[in-house]
Amino acid sequence: MPKVAPELQYSDEHEWVSRGEGNLVSVGISEVATDALGDIVYVDLPEVGSTVTAGATCGEVESTKSVSDLYSPVTGEVTEINDAVVSDPALINNDPYGAGWLFKVAAESEGPLLSAEEYASKNGGDLS
Amino acid sequence: MTENYTALYEEHKKLGASFTDFGGWQMPLKYSSELAEHHAVRKSAGLFDLSHMGEVWVTGPEAAAFLDYALVGKISAMAEGKAKYSLICQEDGGIIDDLITYRRGPEKFLVVPNAGNAKVVADALAERAAGFDVLVKDASAETSLIAVQGPRAEAILLRLMPAEQHALVTELKYYAAVEVGFTFDGGTQELLLARTGYTGEDGFEIFVANDSAAALWQAIAETAEEGELTPAGLASRDSLRLEAGMPLYGNELSREGNPFAAGLGPAVALSKESDFVGKDALAALKADGAGSTSGRKLVGLKGLGRRAGRGHYPVLKDGAVVGEVTSGQPSPTLGYPVALAYVDVEHTELGTALDIDLRGKSEPFEVVALPFYKRTK
Numbered sequence: 001m002p003k004v005a006p007e008l009q010y011s012d013e014h015e016w017v018s019r020g021e022g023n024l025v026s027v028g029i030s031e032v033a034t035d036a037l038g039d040i041v042y043v044d045l046p047e048v049g050s051t052v053t054a055g056a057t058c059g060e061v062e063s064t065k066s067v068s069d070l071y072s073p074v075t076g077e078v079t080e081i082n083d084a085v086v087s088d089p090a091l092i093n094n095d096p097y098g099a100g101w102l103f104k105v106a107a108e109s110e111g112p113l114l115s116a117e118e119y120a121s122k123n124g125g126d127l128s
Numbered sequence: 129m130t131e132n133y134t135a136l137y138e139e140h141k142k143l144g145a146s147f148t149d150f151g152g153w154q155m156p157l158k159y160s161s162e163l164a165e166h167h168a169v170r171k172s173a174g175l176f177d178l179s180h181m182g183e184v185w186v187t188g189p190e191a192a193a194f195l196d197y198a199l200v201g202k203i204s205a206m207a208e209g210k211a212k213y214s215l216i217c218q219e220d221g222g223i224i225d226d227l228i229t230y231r232r233g234p235e236k237f238l239v240v241p242n243a244g245n246a247k248v249v250a251d252a253l254a255e256r257a258a259g260f261d262v263l264v265k266d267a268s269a270e271t272s273l274i275a276v277q278g279p280r281a282e283a284i285l286l287r288l289m290p291a292e293q294h295a296l297v298t299e300l301k302y303y304a305a306v307e308v309g310f311t312f313d314g315g316t317q318e319l320l321l322a323r324t325g326y327t328g329e330d331g332f333e334i335f336v337a338n339d340s341a342a343a344l345w346q347a348i349a350e351t352a353e354e355g356e357l358t359p360a361g362l363a364s365r366d367s368l369r370l371e372a373g374m375p376l377y378g379n380e381l382s383r384e385g386n387p388f389a390a391g392l393g394p395a396v397a398l399s400k401e402s403d404f405v406g407k408d409a410l411a412a413l414k415a416d417g418a419g420s421t422s423g424r425k426l427v428g429l430k431g432l433g434r435r436a437g438r439g440h441y442p443v444l445k446d447g448a449v450v451g452e453v454t455s456g457q458p459s460p461t462l463g464y465p466v467a468l469a470y471v472d473v474e475h476t477e478l479g480t481a482l483d484i485d486l487r488g489k490s491e492p493f494e495v496v497a498l499p500f501y502k503r504t505k
Contacts, residue, residue: 035146038363039163041458042434060487064162064457065363067438067487093161 002031004125005097009113011073014123016097017113020104025074028101029061029092032123037063040089044070045081045103052078052103054111059102061092074107134179135272135338139345143359151244153180155362162363166460169327169368170503173278174360175348178333179341182246183271184239184253188262191235197404198256199229200387202397206231211303211324215387215395216241216249217406221413222383223390225249226375228324230305238320238335240273242377256405272341276348277331277368279503280356285321285332287351288312297321302330312347313340326365328372328501370455370466373428373499379439379454380426380468386410388419389470391426391498424451424470428500429482429493431465434458437484437493443469444483444490450475453484459500466500467493 008016014033018026034040042062052058052072059070081103085091092100120127132153140147145156156177158165168174186195195203201214208231216224225245230238241249250266257264276285286294288310296306305322317340325331336344349357366376375381380390387396387410396410419425429437436458437443443451456467467484475482478497483490 038158039161041436062436062458064367064460 001126004120010119013071076105076107080104135341158361165360165364168358173280176275179272180243182241182268190261194260221409313343327368371501428498429467432492436465437467442485
């Protein structure tokens with residue numbers, strides 16, 4: 001069963017949100033998503049300085065078998081992207097909640113987010 | 129549609145497989161990482177459950193003549209012990225399925241169609257058998273098929289066979305089959321072993337009765353050394369066959385297509401004296417230059433960027449649609465995207481620069497020779 005990190009919040013589209021200092025949040029995709037996608041081979045992230053909108057697509061995640069849209073769970077300006085996952089997308093499979101983070105946003109507002117418990121029960125994830 | 133489960137379903141569950149529906153069967157998509165499974169087959173060996181494939185026995189005094197009529201190849205010319213890739217076509221030349229036929233005796237053949245087509249092929253064969261002295265028996269429901277593919281496949285399987293039979297296997301040619309004794313589950317069983325596959329590697333396929341399939345699967349897995357044999361699912365099977373440039377029914381082959389456009393013209397024995405289903409239409413298609421001077425033709429495309437084309441994406445030349453992708457993904461072995469696509473014949477010369485429309489973005493590709501990957505012998 002895919003792991004669901006208990007300290008994070010989640011969108012219905014399987015992005016996770018981690019709160020940093022002030023209004024800064026980190027965004028990644030959950031292990032529920034990486035398990036379903038299979039081995040990720042390419043990721044297209046929003047540009048630093050661009051504005052992302054909660055619920056809107058902001059990039060693509062491509063695995064050996066499929067291409068999926070990446071949705072932003074928050075609205076705001078992108079302050080940083082994870083260059084390591086752009087050059088080595090397997091990081092997203094190997095450590096989706098850590099080294100496989102995707103981008104950071106100075107969040108002005110958030111879309112609807114689920115607690116880890118809600119997300120895990122809805123998607124059959126493992127909270128431990 | 130009812131779900132079918134192979135006799136190895138519990139084995140897959142024990143190995144933690146994720147499942148997918150394929151041709152009405154619940155099949156392992158992958159066990160852990162499809163990329164790791166792909167590389168394992170190229171470098172060592174993979175263990176596959178292919179029990180969703182069909183097995184149709186054709187026996188009787190007119191079995192060879194009947195298959196010459198029912199299929200597009202000259203089956204009667206096959207020697208006993210050999211296997212042959214062929215097609216079963218409609219009267220209009222459309223492809224009902226691609227299949228492998230094994231000659232097991234002067235009057236005995238085994239026809240292996242694809243999973244989703246097993247019943248359709250068995251029914252078509254039974255219908256075409258009218259007037260021939262043959263018996264067509266669909267044994268798909270009772271028969272399992274296990275494949276061991278990769279450079280270590282032979283060494284692994286020999287461990288289950290008595291030493292005096294090893295030469296039968298080491299000398300077995302590609303596209304040939306032999307009955308050999310497998311020692312497992314406290315006994316020895318004579319099983320049909322074929323040197324065939326769908327991965328571009330050396331490898332074998334073993335036909336076994338359903339009630340012995342799990343024991344054989346376990347015996348093969350247990351006789352392998354640590355890291356020598358990796359269970360492999362349909363995801364890696366698909367990426368392996370794509371690199372090997374092999375067509376998949378439903379992607380590259382269909383009732384709307386024809387063998388010449390698919391590059392399978394050599395499988396059509398227009399020269400055989402006897403009539404066969406689809407002969408007139410296929411002769412007309414050939415005379416019309418299908419797949420060479422008219423219509424579209426299946427080609428290999430190599431990606432010059434990092435993005436892969438996927439099934440049904442348009443192929444462009446200077447912005448105009450000139451074709452459609454049938455299969456595509458990043459090639460794990462080669463490290464660049466590969467695709468099979470039907471392209472208007474005037475744009476199929478090797479080296480032609482084409483684009484694939486990736487959801488609105490053009491990505492550069494180039495026409496290359498097939499197969500994309502060929503093993504070094």
